[in-house]
Amino acid sequence: MEYVGEVGAVRYSREAGPVERGRGAGLGEHGRGAGLGEHGRGAGLGEHGRGAGPVKRSREDAPGDHAREAAPGDHAREAAPGEHAHEARLMEPAREDRPVDLVTALARARSPENPGPDTPAGPAVRAWPGPPSPIPEARAGELDLRALLRLSLAASDDSGRLRPAPSAGALHPVDAQLVVGTRCPLPPGRYGYDPLRHPVHRLGREPDGALPGATVELSVTPQRTASHYGHRAWPLLLLDTGHAAAALWLAARALGTYASVPRLDGLAEDPLAAVHFAPPQRVGRVSQPEEPSDVPAPRELLARRSAPPPLGGTPSRDVLRTLLTTAVQASADELAWCAAVGEPQPELVELAPDGTLRRLAAGEARPTLAVWAAGQAWIADAGAVLLAYGCPADADAARIRRTHLRAGFAVHLAHLTAVRNGLAARPVGSWQQADLGAALGAAPGRDWIVHGLALGTTHPDEEKTS
Structure with missing residues (x-):
């Protein structure tokens, strides 16, 4: 059943108080009236x-x-010659030799153009090099990385679709690397995190100047989202990354010990965002966004759907x-x-x-x-x-x-x-x-x-x- 509602035209006002109704001005008419919609x-x-x-x-x-859903028939449309190649260029991860043209990608995502047919999404989890290692249980005075990640990024089903952070189409393009400093259950170093099976893969030593505790760096595998959303993927990739950063930040609050400072300044292409967690003994009042007045319980974060x-x-x-x-x-x-x-x-x-x-x-x-x-x-x-x-x-x-x-x-x-x-x-x-x-x-x-x-x-x- 199609929805075709009747909406009276209205007159727009930025002042507090009632807004007067008018006649004939459609909300979307770009200057031919300031109404909310005909x-x-x-x-x-x-x-x-x-x-x-x-x-x-x-x-x-x-x-x-x-x-998000496609309008009927949009996946049945045949792609124009070269269209998939152009889409692939916009969807590939940013690299120094081939950066993503994000301005063009956003303009196209906002356009009325429908996505093409679905393409393979690839693996649900990034294939990190090296053998997997379990995250040890935290000892007294250490950052509880295992609990932090389970409350924020870990999947609760075998397919990887159900996680504490939502994702467009349950495609979960966000990948996490951990920069681990001192006073953590893992030795200092850089690790890739597997949210499906919950181990980590050691990628190398920690960078110079790594802070005590751990920083979770968030990047994306664009093809997971582009496989269904096509050229509409890039805004969704960024929104998913923001949701993942919030899930990490809320997990820290739910555990009641660690202060996190999200980096969401948009200055870097990779990682797109980062959240740092200090060890328990050094928690203090740090600069962070305003939050709900009471601390969430771990069960609330795991039950969010x-x-x-x-x-x-x-x-x-x-x-x-x-x-x-x-x-x-x-x-x-x-x-x-x-x-x-x-x-x-x-x-x-x-x-x-x-x-x-x-x-x-x-x-x-x-x-x-x-x-x-x-x-x-x-x-x-x-x-x-x-x-x-x-x-x-x-x-x-x-x-x-x-x-x-x-x-x-x-x-x-x-x-x-x-x-x-x-x-x-x-x-x-x-x-x-x-x-x-x-x-x-x-x-x-x-x-x-x-x-x-x-x-x-x-x-x-x-x-x-x-």
């Missing part, structure tokens, strides 16, 4: 004046993944305020945040300077978000959708990396906060033509949706039994 023609907020058709049903992701749709029921305004606060603090001023809310009064809300909620725009945005999010119709019925936006079209590679890493990090923390408040939640990572700023009447190309978190008060299993 969806009666099946395009709505994301119309951009051309080509966005009605929201279509699509194949579901497996539970625990970012939500992305809820399968549908996600019905609008969260309370108090809970939305808490989620927006968590996301804003965790994103370190790299992104703006709002939430598209459904019943009883559809609107976009954001945090005011005093910490309360204020209206960003009035009107129904969710059907258009469903169009923008690879045509996933269930998003039109979600209770609310938390949105990170920014990363302008002229952003350089470092800024692209930084904003996407921060978005993944922040959405992961918001996801945990949502679950702790009794909500069902599911990350939404793939967005096409999602120029939210232009849709709201601002200059085009400045405020693109980078990441989302769909929310509902009703869990799917409850809906089945009701």
Whole structure:
């Protein structure tokens, strides 16, 4: 069944307070009106004046993944001559002799172009050289690497799909190397981590100046994600890396001893991110992002799963305020945040300077978000959708990396906060033509949706039994 909703046109306002309804201004019309969307023609907020058709049903992701699905028939399309070679160049790991053109890759990922047919994903885990070694149990005064990795990166099933950090399509492209210093159960050195079987492979000696404790460096194997998402892979790779960094950081907090400082500055291509963990005796107050007010329990991190749709029921305004606060603090001023809310009064809300909620725009945005999010119709019925936006079209590679890493990090923390408040939640990572700023009447190309978190008060299993 296709979803074609009716959305009244609205007038946009950045001031707190009510937003007046208007007539005839579609949200996506880039300057011909500042409304939230005229969806009666099946395009709505994301119309951009051309080509966005009605929201279509699509194949579901497996539970625990970012939500993205291809529109019907997009995998059946034959690739044009040379297209796979061009895609492969964009998907290959960065190397000094062949760097990834991230600016071009992001522009293409944001376009309406559909991915081609699926290609082989390759091994679920990187083939590290050398024999595997178990991670020893930590002794008194040592960093508990085994517990830290099990609470953050380790798979809980034989296929490797179920892990504490979500991943688009459960493809898990993020690889981890450990730079181990003193006061760890492993001898100092550099190690590759196998999240499927949980051993490490010694790769060499530690670099000069390695800190006590351990640093986990995160890089990606692009082909795992590109195998299904094609040219849309690079934003998802960066978001997945941000989620993995957040999972590591939360694991340290859950263990109650170690201070971690995430590096998410976007300056390096490899590793994309790093998180350092100090040994127990030297834990102190270090510079780190704001976190949920209470410490998570290990069981909460292991139980985190992305809820399968549908996600019905609008969260309370108090809970939305808490989620927006968590996301804003965790994103370190790299992104703006709002939430598209459904019943009883559809609107976009954001945090005011005093910490309360204020209206960003009035009107129904969710059907258009469903169009923008690879045509996933269930998003039109979600209770609310938390949105990170920014990363302008002229952003350089470092800024692209930084904003996407921060978005993944922040959405992961918001996801945990949502679950702790009794909500069902599911990350939404793939967005096409999602120029939210232009849709709201601002200059085009400045405020693109980078990441989302769909929310509902009703869990799917409850809906089945009701």
